[in-house]
Amino acid sequence: MRVISLQPSGDLTLSTDAVKPSPRPNHILVRVRAFAVNRQDLKIGPSVKDAGVECVGSVEDAGGVKGLRVGATVAVLSFGEGGLWKDYCLVPAKCVIPLQVSPATPGSPLDPATWAKLAAIPLTFLTAFGILDNLDLRKHDRLLIRGGTSSIGLTIASVAKALGAVVATTTRDPTKAPNLSENGADFVILEREGGIKDDVRMMFASKETFTSTDELSTPALSTTRINDSAGADKCVDLLGVNTVQDSLLALKGPGGICCLAGSLGGSGSTSFNPIKDIPSGVYLTTFAVDRVDMGKVPLQEIVDRVLERGEYRLNLDRIFGLEDLDKVKDYVEGNKARGKVVVVLPNEL
Template structure:
């Protein structure tokens, strides 16, 4: 094995030019950690927040990336066998220690899930964080049940589309929003029953479809649309705040009695690798391989195109996941 690797490095917050491609020493794992040869990694808004200086707890210089898929190269503690296919995510990746934007990454074994799949690495690279967040939002944040109705605010994001796929499989009635009418067909292919064009105020459109309000709502845009999302929910329904595509996640001068509709609970979800059971990941990948599930991928890039990929993520023009192959 070579002694160096290519990696994307951030010396500090900045624009697209802050993302620099360099040669770094390949890290060496200590007991309790695993060295993974990265075959693909997905892009996430978390990494955009890191680049823009909006993320807490990040130290620089840093290799960003809160997820990666690849093959185990070394695991001194023996928890993971060499050569196994794995997905790594969260737990400080790309924030407090170097993450997945590299040819190799070294992570705690507790952040790693094993799987077996013959799917292309570009497809596998789209899955870990997207599936973990969608699954966790549905089952931890919303406690969603088959046959319920759900509003996905920010539905054309990768997490929004993955949530639609899972909710459709559960037999839920799925309502998703997008600001771009060109994305309607893509959302419908993901299993969305009703697509709403989001002008910032869509609660009245939701209640035209479901007069009493939806059973559950997933907020992926952020605090600018949250009050309107809350007004879309039935009495004793639930909202889950998971994402902030708007880069706004703080409600100034929050007064709960005035802000929250009567009888509508507001939950939040911020998950970890432990929130995605290994058997759920394996079942999802098996279903994709069998053609029963679809992974929404917008585009696949090479690592030297990382600035272009980040530009698309920042513009918010993607319909589905952005994936990078080292």
């Protein structure tokens, strides 16, 4: 069978002489039909590794697991080991999520276009929903997204708009601003040296003054408090530790919440000091998708909302074939993608 490996040099190589895995109890053998290409998939190590942390396909052998049948459509997420970019993968049952997906033609197998759309959903939407849940996003919340042109950023914006939030998103590239607006962003902010906190606080400007007195309305005991609600209510920072301080300062106080959920801007170096740099009354949290309990993930509902009802925009940017592996790598690492990048495997083995 075919297996895609990532070399220490960063090159993707395709071998065709790998042995198909043998079924095992409580493991699912999946015929892989399509997979998404994420930046983390292309991170090199000191040795050769089989690439890929997510894919979609059909069950070849259910390993005795109840509720799964041969031929069933599934999504696979394997954060610990990866190695899903191959014709067949054998994974623990906990890594597999069964799905019901309607084919383009009733009664027919899923076609390549449907497999491609399905492959663009699992990791991105699970991450988006997890982040917004951490932020407790509510209707009318003012949400700032740092790193908005990434597939995660685009998906967060789409879901947040469906929830009724007001969305401001950022980009370093002015040419990508129209795509962000089409995706639902109410405001697009250009990232620049010195940060964007002032831009955000001017965009979401509001201050409220409260006067309180004692029960006798004694002037000497009256107090006036200014609640500085200028700034975003919530923020998703996908760029990393080098921008998180600026993101925190772009939030309203008290009550603003920032979720640090990526490092698209590079790890770099920072002198960030939580005690000094988190404003009083503002909160910082994090999110890592590999900590999500797959058994509690409503992926079927998400798939229905994307593919059946069109409630969330599917940011599928480009579909490649196995013959285009070098192009895939250059496209993703060259920041050319404006959404999810997917590879569809041919039917022929």
